[in-house]
Amino acid sequence: MPPGPPDRVAARLLRDFCKELMIPMICVAIGRSRHKHIMAEHRHLAEEGAKMVELRLDYVAGRINIGRLMANRPENCQVIITCRRREDGGKWSGTEEARQLLLREAIAEGVDYVDIEEDIAAQIPRFGKTKRIISYHNFRKTPKDLRDLYTRMAKCDPDIIKIATTANDPHDNLRMLELMQESEIPTVAMCMGDIGTPSRILAPKFGAPFTYATFHHERALAPGQLSFKQMNEIYRYEDINLDTAVYGVIADPVGHSLSPQIHNAAFHAKGVNAVYCPFRVPSDSLDQFIKDAHRLGIRGLSVTIPHKEAIARHLNKIDPPVKSIAAVNTVVFDGAETIGYNTDYNAAMDCLEQALGKVGAQPSPLKNKRALVLGAGGVARPIVFGLRKRGALVTVASRTRKRSDRLAETYDCKAVDWETRQRVHCDLLVNCTPIGMHPNVDESPMSKTSLKPSMLVFDTVYNPESTLLIKDSRSQNCQTVTGVEMFVRQALLQFFLFTRQEVPSSIMRDVLKKAIGPVRY
Numbered sequence: 217m218p219p220g221p222p223d224r225v226a227a228r229l230l231r232d233f234c235k236e237l238m239i240p241m242i243c244v245a246i247g248r249s250r251h252k253h254i255m256a257e258h259r260h261l262a263e264e265g266a267k268m269v270e271l272r273l274d275y276v277a278g279r280i281n282i283g284r285l286m287a288n289r290p291e292n293c294q295v296i297i298t299c300r301r302r303e304d305g306g307k308w309s310g311t312e313e314a315r316q317l318l319l320r321e322a323i324a325e326g327v328d329y330v331d332i333e334e335d336i337a338a339q340i341p342r343f344g345k346t347k348r349i350i351s352y353h354n355f356r357k358t359p360k361d362l363r364d365l366y367t368r369m370a371k372c373d374p375d376i377i378k379i380a381t382t383a384n385d386p387h388d389n390l391r392m393l394e395l396m397q398e399s400e401i402p403t404v405a406m407c408m409g410d411i412g413t414p415s416r417i418l419a420p421k422f423g424a425p426f427t428y429a430t431f432h433h434e435r436a437l438a439p440g441q442l443s444f445k446q447m448n449e450i451y452r453y454e455d456i457n458l459d460t461a462v463y464g465v466i467a468d469p470v471g472h473s474l475s476p477q478i479h480n481a482a483f484h485a486k487g488v489n490a491v492y493c494p495f496r497v498p499s500d501s502l503d504q505f506i507k508d509a510h511r512l513g514i515r516g517l518s519v520t521i522p523h524k525e526a527i528a529r530h531l532n533k534i535d536p537p538v539k540s541i542a543a544v545n546t547v548v549f550d551g552a553e554t555i556g557y558n559t560d561y562n563a564a565m566d567c568l569e570q571a572l573g574k575v576g577a578q579p580s581p582l583k584n585k586r587a588l589v590l591g592a593g594g595v596a597r598p599i600v601f602g603l604r605k606r607g608a609l610v611t612v613a614s615r616t617r618k619r620s621d622r623l624a625e626t627y628d629c630k631a632v633d634w635e636t637r638q639r640v641h642c643d644l645l646v647n648c649t650p651i652g653m654h655p656n657v658d659e660s661p662m663s664k665t666s667l668k669p670s671m672l673v674f675d676t677v678y679n680p681e682s683t684l685l686i687k688d689s690r691s692q693n694c695q696t697v698t699g700v701e702m703f704v705r706q707a708l709l710q711f712f713l714f715t716r717q718e719v720p721s722s723i724m725r726d727v728l729k730k731a732i733g734p735v736r737y
Contacts, residue, residue, distance in 0.1 A: 240420035240454050242429050243268040243296060244444045245437045247275035247307075251284055257431050262290030266444060268426055270331070272437060273299040273318055274308035280318060282325050296349065297322035298331040304353040305438060316340060329376070337372035349404075350374035354381040355439075358388040358407060362395050366403070376402045376425060380438065383407035386501050389415040390508045393422040404428075408439040410471055414464070414493045414512075416442060420456040421491075421513060427453070450477050452484060456491055463714055464493040465518040466505065471496075472654075474679065474731050475518050475707065478724040482711050485723050490515070490715075499526065506530045509549060516714040517547040524594040531556040541598045542626075546710050557713055561598035563705035564676070565606065567697050568644070571672055583607035588640045590661050591648030592619035595676050599646055600627050608644070613637040615649075638666040647675045652683035654732075660684040669693040678703040679732045700728060 244266050248254045254276070258269055273280050282297070289295065299315050300306020308315055316339060322330050323346045331349045332340045342348060350372045352365060358381040359365060369377050377399065383389060392405045392415050399405075402425045407415040419427040430436045433443035447453040465475045471494070479492035497505045499522055506527075509517075519527050524543040528534075531544070534556040538544055544556040565582075572581035585608045589596055592614035600623060603610050610629035614620045617633060624631035632640060651661040657680055667673065673689035678699030689696050704724045711719055 240424070240456060241267045241426035242444060242447050242453055243270050243426045244429050244431055245270040245272060245298075245441070246431055247272040247435070247437050249275060249277040251276070251281060254285060255288075258293070259290055261431065261444065262293040264444070265448075266293055268294040268296065268328075270296040270298050270428065272306070273297060274301075274306040274315075282318070282322050282327075286325050286327065294328040296329040296331055297327045300331075301333070304333060304351075305355055322346070331378070332372075334369050334372055337374075342373060347375035348373060349376045349378050351378040351380070355408070357382055357384055358391065362391055362405075366395060366399060370401055374401060376404060379403065379405040380408055382439070383409050383412035383415070386411055386414075386495060386497050386505045387508060388412065389418075390511055393418060394511070396424050397422040399423070408441075410440050410469070411496045412440050413442065414495055416440070417447075417451050417453065417491065417493050418456070418462065418512070420453065421458060421460050421462070423458075450480055451491055451493075452480065455489075457489070459489055460513070461488075461490040461515045462493065462513040463490055463516045463518075464495045464514065465520060466495045466497045466502075466523055467520040468496055468498050468522060470494045472679075473520070474703075474728060477731050478704075478707055478727050479518075479711065481723055481727040482707075482719040483715075486715070486717055486719055488715055488717070497523065499523070502526055503530075506554075515549055516710075518710055519545050519547055521594060528556065530554060537561050537598075537601070541601050543594050543597045545594075545598075545706070546713055548713050557709075558598050559706040559709035559713070560595065560702070561602050562709060563702050564599045564646075564674075565602040566705055567701050568603075568672070568674060569606075571674075571695060571697050580606035582644075584609065585643045586641060587611070587644040587646060588613065588637065588642040589646045589648060590614065590637065590651075592616065592623040593648065596623060596646075596648035599648060599676075600629065603644075603646075604629060611640050611642070613640070637661075638663055643671060645671055645673045647673075647677065647683075647685055650677065652685055653677045654679045658684060660688060662688075664688040664692065667692040667694055671695070672697070674702075675699055676702055678728070681729065681732060700725065700732075704728060 244261050246254050246257050299318050301308050319330055319340055323343050329347045329349050331351050334352050337350050350369050388407050392407050396403045396405045404424050416427050429444045429447045430441045465473050476492050476494050483490045527544050531554050533553050538556050538558050541558050545560050546557040548555045566575050569575045587603050587608045587610045589612050604627045612620045612624045612631045613634050615634045620631035647661050651659050667689050672695045674697040675683050675685045676699045677683050681698045681700045686696050707724055
């Protein structure tokens, strides 16, 4: 942005100074059909520390009584009144005349804010102390002309501009965040959908006065909306500021990942000013996402399916084992260097060696062990590499024989058909497939009768921890290693690579077990 005249420069400096002093807020949207339920949730949220709520009148069944909703309202909790049309993602089924009358009534009642769509802004005049949120929604895409849209909305006498669009590409998040950062009028801009989730989490880093959340994660009022509890307990939204470092996991899909929960808990425990986000990045968007990383403030990434191999072309330095594994699960941005690591390798080997005797012993307790590895993808590669490096005799079986053959040829081991896996004699069984992962918890890659008491069984699936394979193995008196142990170990290594600090393993392990237990967010 060019320097501009002195008065505009001063205004911009004042704007940036105000953003630095800003305390981020979460506006919790309440959409219930009955007045008493709206008021009850409003009181509950205020008790939980919410500083702002949005009351969605379009969800109310029957006659709407704004005076009743405002009576005895909790103190220190601002109220936005919204009545959203169906074309803007709402549920209003009455006439447009009646809807606008409700908005005027809310202003007359002296609510803190009223949400007015851009196209009717001229028809709802300013009155009293009520502030105006001028809003725009697009459930198909994020328009290319965001700045033109902002300029147009700025002419509608707003106190706050709200723009909510659908993200079809991760780059839409950066465009939206930078629009907020450069705006002179306070702007709440977010991308909807799971691709757009980072725009909600990172909003305070880019100057948003607040962002929106839902009362409960199962009652989202907009696609990709997180709950108030998730925003507070996982992401600690109100602690995010301009200096917050950004980390995250890139995957497609990414919604199942529990990495944000354990890494954010570790940042909090160590007092690190950082936030860890889930980034859904389709394969054809990876190149642009890496280009955007610096502008997003990203310092490090966990990398999973489908990017573990493709990310290599963006690295200018790699940890030595990565050359042999040909798969990256951790990226650190260190100045001009983009460095790739694989923490799965060390984590898996440490788990197995500890189960068999001693980590790092020479020779390794894995030497000459007959190992059957199920799967030939990104999880299997570092494990097969580690086993072979420690002298194990490895057989690979995956549902795609060609992939098994390629992996076996790479590491000088044996491949067999998937259908013959039950007949392979082994001392060590490692499941690197997703079979048994939530929600398919009644599946196992091996029959119970093929499990022998002399075997060590390692299941890399961590959700649930006690997979059917682990349960069957224990019932057969096999020694077992769960995916939780590997997941925590690799995350501890990632955290150290990100921060050069160590965190107690119990912090990550406790958070992970809570997340995969019966009580879930």
